[in-house]
Structures are given as structure tokens and as C-alpha cells.
Amino acid sequence: MSVTTPPPSTRSRPTSPTPRSTWRAGRLIVLLGLVVVLAAVASVLLGSGGAPARPLDPDDTSLAGSKALAELLREKGVTVDRVDSAQAAVDKAATGDRLLLITDRTYVDERRLAGLPGDRLIVGDVINLSALAPDVRALPQRPRPRSREPECPLPAARAAGSAYMGGVAFRGPPGSTACYPAGDGHTLVSYASGGGVTTVVGDGGFMTNQRLAEDGNAALALNLLSTGKPVTWLVPPDNPPPRKLAGEQGQSMYDLMPGNVRWVVFMAIIAVALTAFWRGRRLGPVVVEKLPVVVRAAETVEGRGRLYRARHARERAAAALRAGTIDRLTARLGLGHGAGPHEVVAALAARTVEDPHQLGAALYGPPPADDAGLVELAGYLDLIERQLSEL
Missing domain, CATH: 3.40.50.880 (Class I glutamine amidotransferase (GATase) domain)
Structure with missing residues (x-):
């Protein structure tokens, strides 16, 4: 008895799913399930309303309390x-x-x-x-x-x-x-x-x-x-008053926002990230270009500092420190880039407890006479910025 073999086009193909086909078919369900789980976790956190830790508070039992x-x-x-x-x-x-x-x-x-x-x-x-x-x-x-x-x-x-x-x-x-x-x-x-x-x-x-x-x-x-x-x-008050700048009236935009708005932002970020992962285009591996030399930014700063020190360029180093500090301070004080020394010193003295004459000498005074003076100037400029950032 002869047996007839069907042609290749009519042979049966395996129908068992492969891992790749399974992921393609069910990735949408997996991503939707992750969104549901994250939404449930967020709702639990929002509904719990747990009291935040009060550092060094004698009535607080959290790790930060006392x-x-x-x-x-x-x-x-x-x-x-x-x-x-x-x-x-x-x-x-x-x-x-x-x-x-x-x-x-x-x-x-x-x-x-x-x-x-x-x-x-x-x-x-x-x-x-x-x-x-x-x-x-x-x-x-x-x-x-x-x-x-x-x-x-x-x-x-x-x-x-x-x-x-x-x-x-x-x-x-x-x-x-x-x-x-x-x-x-x-x-x-x-x-x-x-x-x-x-x-x-x-x-x-x-x-x-x-x-x-x-x-x-x-x-x-x-x-x-x-x-x-x-x-x-x-300790700080349980319901501290909003901190306002001098001359400020009313409530700011952040004061009017509900307390749980940050969770809405987090959920939006997670949703965008999942959507990008789901619909994003799959690219190949990143091609690394071989550069002749790689120099870290910290090394260039240290190198420039050594050149200044070797040439005793204290005036140029002090000018660079002061220029950077003034640029950052004018932005935090709400002044324009063309603000003069008197405006900057007056605004800074009103926001800190430093002496106006000392501030003017630090920001616009003569260059330091020695390296120790330059180090002291850098420390004082950093102290001024820290005081302003805490307000």
C-alpha cells in the first residue's frame, strides 16, 4: 500500500504559542493591570492621610521623632x-x-x-x-x-x-x-x-x-x-502659617492647590511612561562613539583653578566667584540682570541679617590680598547664598 505525502504548503504547522506571540497578545492587558494596581495603591495612600513625621518632636514616634x-x-x-x-x-x-x-x-x-x-x-x-x-x-x-x-x-x-x-x-x-x-x-x-x-x-x-x-x-x-x-x-507649630516674602499679599498659586495634587502628578508621569513603553518604537542598541579623550567637568574646573593659583590670578578668580554669585542672587531676589550694586546690596540686606557694608565689600570690593583671603571670600559668598536659599 502506498502512502501519499502532502506537499509542503499543505503540511500542518505547530499551533502552540511562543513567548513572543504571548507577550504581543497580552501586553496591553498586563499594562492595564499595572495601571489599576498603581491606582489602587495611590488611592490607599491618599485615603490613609497618615501624619507626616515631625523631626525631633518629643511627641513623635516615627524614626525622625524624639x-x-x-x-x-x-x-x-x-x-x-x-x-x-x-x-x-x-x-x-x-x-x-x-x-x-x-x-x-x-x-x-x-x-x-x-x-x-x-x-x-x-x-x-x-x-x-x-x-x-x-x-x-x-x-x-x-x-x-x-x-x-x-x-x-x-x-x-x-x-x-x-x-x-x-x-x-x-x-x-x-x-x-x-x-x-x-x-x-x-x-x-x-x-x-x-x-x-x-x-x-x-x-x-x-x-x-x-x-x-x-x-x-x-x-x-x-x-x-x-x-x-x-x-x-x-518645636515648629502643628499648623505653621504660610511663609510670605516682604510686601507679599494674598495666597500664592501653590497655597491654593489641594494637598494631594502631587499624587495626581505622579500618576500622570507613570501613565505617560507606561504609554511610551507600550507604544514606543523599538530601536537598536546605542552606538558608542570612541572619543580620543574624555575629560570630566570637575577636572577642567580643577585645572583652571591650578592655573589661577600658579599665576597668582586672585583678582580673576575673585571676579569669577563674584560674578557667578551675583547672577544667582539677582535671580532669587527678583532683580534684573542690569541691577546695580546698590540695588543688589539693599535687596540682599533686607532678606538676610548680614551687614550691608560687609555685603558690598564681598560682592563689589577689591580683590583679596592673599590666598587665605580668597578662600575666606569664597566661604562667605557660599554662606550668603545658603541664607537666601533657606528663606
């Missing part, structure tokens, strides 16, 4: 009073000798607190201390917070040992005690002033719930606050 430290102080018999305004701190000071702890100066009228008697502990990323600690100068450098040794005779620091310190480096007045060195300064400065002891710490991470159990953080915090006096713990 609930654990406040409870330890109360167990040691120390009275801890949480206040959220300068007036409340003044009222507490009228009840007797107290220790004032300041963890945030954003919404505080420092002039009302400057005359309060007793001890004070100022913690956090502080730039200008002209009212609360006028004898302490903050350095331009910002040391990274890490475990540091005290290296000082202050009993509170020596008993605690190493602690999580950094943030800001300071230089204290003559006779002060400086601990936890960082660069050219120290991250903790303590000195006697106004009938009490003023202590300034560059970073409050050692007081948080997250870091309190590490190194000697708890011991340092307790030693600084357990002075036998009640503690007035000043």
Missing part, C-alpha cells in the same frame, strides 16, 4: 514641656529657671528668645546664630553626620563617648568648650553666657528615635538635658 528621648527624661524625673511658639516658651520661662531646647528656628522669633535667662540647647542645621548665640560662628563646611569621638573635657561628652555628630561645624568664643571635631571646627560648642550655659550642636540625629540606641547618643542627649531643670522643648 519620643523615646522625652520618655527617658521623664523617667529620670525631668519635666518636659512641649511648646510650639516663642510666646509659649516665654510664658514657661516666667515659672522658674528652665532649660530651653530649640530644634527648629524656621517659625521662631529669635529676638523674643534671646533675652530669656537660663540654659539653652540649640540643635539642628543652623546657619546664623546672631540672636541666640552671637558668639558662635558657623563655618561654611558641612561635615557628614557620622560616629565621632568627643576629644574635649566637657563632662557630658566625655561620659557619653562617641556619638552621631555632624551637620554644621562651629567656632566658639574664647573660653568655650568645643567637642566632636570636624574639619576646621567642632560640631558641638558649649560656653557660659547670660547667667546660663549655651550649647550649640550641628545635627540632631543623635536625639532621634532611630539613632538614640547607637553609640553614646542616648547618654549624650541625657547628659545635655538632665541639668536638674525643667526642659522647655520648642
Whole structure:
């Protein structure tokens, strides 16, 4: 019996789906499912309305809060009073000798607190201390917070040992005690002033719930606050007023936006990204062109700086630093590019606490006489920009 073989065109082909055909057929469903899942997660987050963390707040149990430290102080018999305004701190000071702890100066009228008697502990990323600690100068450098040794005779620091310190480096007045060195300064400065002891710490991470159990953080915090006096713990208000510029009236566009508008923006970005991935054109691999040499931008800046130093071109280096600073400051101050020195100095003095004569000398004065003066000028210009950026 003969068997007839069908021609190739009529042979049966495999009908089992391949991974490529399966993805092509179901990618739309997968992408739609991802959109639904992301929308559900966003709705849960929007509906939960969880309270945000309040850094260094004695009532906050989050990692950034200081609930654990406040409870330890109360167990040691120390009275801890949480206040959220300068007036409340003044009222507490009228009840007797107290220790004032300041963890945030954003919404505080420092002039009302400057005359309060007793001890004070100022913690956090502080730039200008002209009212609360006028004898302490903050350095331009910002040391990274890490475990540091005290290296000082202050009993509170020596008993605690190493602690999580950094943030800001300071230089204290003559006779002060400086601990936890960082660069050219120290991250903790303590000195006697106004009938009490003023202590300034560059970073409050050692007081948080997250870091309190590490190194000697708890011991340092307790030693600084357990002075036998009640503690007035000043924190930002729960409902802070909107910060407005001088002469500004009414509400801005951002004040009128609902609080959850950022989630709408995030969802729109995700939807656009998924659509681009779905409908985007598949291109081949990127062709890398071999260049004769690749020079990083930082190397060109360092090279130009070395040329300036070799030729003692302090005047040109100072002019470049001042020109860049003035360009950035005029944009933040709302001035035009043609603004004169008097306009820039007057506007900058109104927005900061710096002396107008010192500002004019730094921005438009003569060039530095030596390299140390050039370094000091660069640090002061950076300090001015940091003060303006915090407003």
C-alpha cells in the first residue's frame, strides 16, 4: 500500500504559542493591570492621610521623632514641656529657671528668645546664630553626620563617648568648650553666657528615635538635658502659617492647590511612561562613539583653578566667584540682570541679617590680598547664598 505525502504548503504547522506571540497578545492587558494596581495603591495612600513625621518632636514616634528621648527624661524625673511658639516658651520661662531646647528656628522669633535667662540647647542645621548665640560662628563646611569621638573635657561628652555628630561645624568664643571635631571646627560648642550655659550642636540625629540606641547618643542627649531643670522643648507649630516674602499679599498659586495634587502628578508621569513603553518604537542598541579623550567637568574646573593659583590670578578668580554669585542672587531676589550694586546690596540686606557694608565689600570690593583671603571670600559668598536659599 502506498502512502501519499502532502506537499509542503499543505503540511500542518505547530499551533502552540511562543513567548513572543504571548507577550504581543497580552501586553496591553498586563499594562492595564499595572495601571489599576498603581491606582489602587495611590488611592490607599491618599485615603490613609497618615501624619507626616515631625523631626525631633518629643511627641513623635516615627524614626525622625524624639519620643523615646522625652520618655527617658521623664523617667529620670525631668519635666518636659512641649511648646510650639516663642510666646509659649516665654510664658514657661516666667515659672522658674528652665532649660530651653530649640530644634527648629524656621517659625521662631529669635529676638523674643534671646533675652530669656537660663540654659539653652540649640540643635539642628543652623546657619546664623546672631540672636541666640552671637558668639558662635558657623563655618561654611558641612561635615557628614557620622560616629565621632568627643576629644574635649566637657563632662557630658566625655561620659557619653562617641556619638552621631555632624551637620554644621562651629567656632566658639574664647573660653568655650568645643567637642566632636570636624574639619576646621567642632560640631558641638558649649560656653557660659547670660547667667546660663549655651550649647550649640550641628545635627540632631543623635536625639532621634532611630539613632538614640547607637553609640553614646542616648547618654549624650541625657547628659545635655538632665541639668536638674525643667526642659522647655520648642518645636515648629502643628499648623505653621504660610511663609510670605516682604510686601507679599494674598495666597500664592501653590497655597491654593489641594494637598494631594502631587499624587495626581505622579500618576500622570507613570501613565505617560507606561504609554511610551507600550507604544514606543523599538530601536537598536546605542552606538558608542570612541572619543580620543574624555575629560570630566570637575577636572577642567580643577585645572583652571591650578592655573589661577600658579599665576597668582586672585583678582580673576575673585571676579569669577563674584560674578557667578551675583547672577544667582539677582535671580532669587527678583532683580534684573542690569541691577546695580546698590540695588543688589539693599535687596540682599533686607532678606538676610548680614551687614550691608560687609555685603558690598564681598560682592563689589577689591580683590583679596592673599590666598587665605580668597578662600575666606569664597566661604562667605557660599554662606550668603545658603541664607537666601533657606528663606
